[in-house]
Amino acid sequence: TRVLGIEGTAWAASAAVYDSATETVEIETEAYQPDSGGIHPREAAEHMGDNIPAVVERALGHARELAADDSDRDAADPPVDCVAFSRGPGLGPCLRIVATAARAVAQRLDVPLVGVNHMVAHLEIGRHRSGFSSPVCLNASGANAHVLAYRNGRYRVLGETMDTGVGNAIDKFTRHLDWSHPGGPKVEAAAKGGEYHELPYVVKGMDFSFSGVMSAAKDAVDGGPASSASGTSSDRGSDGGVPVEDVCHGLQESVFAMLTEVSERALSLTGSDELVLGGGVGQNARLQAMLGEMCEQRSADFFAPEPRFLRDNAGMIAVLGAKMYAAGDTLAIAESGIDADFRPDQVEVTWRGTEET
Numbered sequence: 001t002r003v004l005g006i007e008g009t010a011w012a013a014s015a016a017v018y019d020s021a022t023e024t025v026e027i028e029t030e031a032y033q034p035d036s037g038g039i040h041p042r043e044a045a046e047h048m049g050d051n052i053p054a055v056v057e058r059a060l061g062h063a064r065e066l067a068a069d070d071s072d073r074d075a076a077d078p079p080v081d082c083v084a085f086s087r088g089p090g091l092g093p094c095l096r097i098v099a100t101a102a103r104a105v106a107q108r109l110d111v112p113l114v115g116v117n118h119m120v121a122h123l124e125i126g127r128h129r130s131g132f133s134s135p136v137c138l139n140a141s142g143a144n145a146h147v148l149a150y151r152n153g154r155y156r157v158l159g160e161t162m163d164t165g166v167g168n169a170i171d172k173f174t175r176h177l178d179w180s181h182p183g184g185p186k187v188e189a190a191a192k193g194g195e196y197h198e199l200p201y202v203v204k205g206m207d208f209s210f211s212g213v214m215s216a217a218k219d220a221v222d223g224g225p226a227s228s229a230s231g232t233s234s235d236r237g238s239d240g241g242v243p244v245e246d247v248c249h250g251l252q253e254s255v256f257a258m259l260t261e262v263s264e265r266a267l268s269l270t271g272s273d274e275l276v277l278g279g280g281v282g283q284n285a286r287l288q289a290m291l292g293e294m295c296e297q298r299s300a301d302f303f304a305p306e307p308r309f310l311r312d313n314a315g316m317i318a319v320l321g322a323k324m325y326a327a328g329d330t331l332a333i334a335e336s337g338i339d340a341d342f343r344p345d346q347v348e349v350t351w352r353g354t355e356e357t
């Protein structure tokens with residue numbers, strides 16, 4: 001199977017081709033970089049409109065090359081068997097542009113359309129690349145934070161954020177510092193030169209909350225109320241705040257420990273001994289190290305896909321699209337509407353064998 005995938009839920013205008021015979025995934029992405037502040041939905045949608053046609057053409061170019069090497073294929077056949085697109089969750093104005101592009105390409109090539117849940121794609125790419133059969137998955141992305149496991153035909157949300165997504169929380173903190181978007185990699189770099197500064201840690205049941213720790217981090221650099229609770233005067237920067245490197249260090253330790261604790265409890269609850277990581281925040285080496293260590297201590301296997309599959313990308317959409325297509329899980333154009341709040345547990349998992357419960 002060869003699939004064209006199209007992704008555009010927030011910042012990545014991305015198209016990819018996945019060829020299952022050769023396990024090739026070619027990804028073409030144009031990233032939206034806000035001039036100031038965070039992601040503006042209207043500007044992001046304009047970015048999609050400006051860039052999706054070009055990335056799709058580039059991905060189709062790869063598909064034609066792969067098709068030319070495919071001896072089973074008739075010369076008159078389209079270069080891909082179907083077009084898969086991210087239906088949600090994401091920013092509505094962006095999703096509408098991506099869906100329109102996907103419908104147009106599918107009609108032009110006369111192939112079926114497959115509607116993919118973006119969060120399930122973040123999870124399935126890890127399962128696909130690891131070869132694990134039934135892992136627990138931690139999705140640590142910009143707009144979300146979920147711990148998921150498969151049971152009886154669906155991915156169940158075992159734990160999730162009660163407020164903002166984990167990456168968005170980090171980005172809000174760095175906006176406060178006037179650092180450019182995205183903030184995650186800059187916090188990771190700054191944390192390396194810092195000492196631990198204690199910040200709140202909030203896990204309730206299996207859910208996490210990031211807004212309190214973010215406010216406390218902002219207060220700490222400003223020398224505001226929460227920072228006086230911990231640290232000594234010698235910790236303070238020249239303006240009375242805690243040195244930013246120390247806050248970044250403490251922020252990573254708190255937030256990633258929360259994600260690690262809930263992941264560990266999910267492993268224990270499900271009896272699974274496999275964990276996969278997904279989402280853009282998953283590119284963080286400290287998060288990967290904490291999860292890896294926790295898994296090692298309980299003799300579980302841990303897998304983090306390579307960075308191009310962690311951040312938003314159309315490769316994961318194409319790979320899950322191929323599985324859904326093989327299961328006959330395609331969409332009529334008339335039913336191919338987007339869903340900005342599409343939850344992973346709304347998806348009927350058609351592509352996994354009945355032996356896995």
Ligand code: ATP
Pocket residue numbers: 009010011089090118140141142143144165166167168170171182183184185188279280281282283284285310311312
């Ligand atoms: P979603 O998949 O929920 O729609 P998204 O579209 O915002 O999320 P992703 O590409 O999954 O996108 O994640 C982007 C987020 O990852 C940003 O918030 C960014 O700051 C964060 N991020 C990127 N690299 C790192 C890193 N090294 N450490 C921590 N966070 C990071």
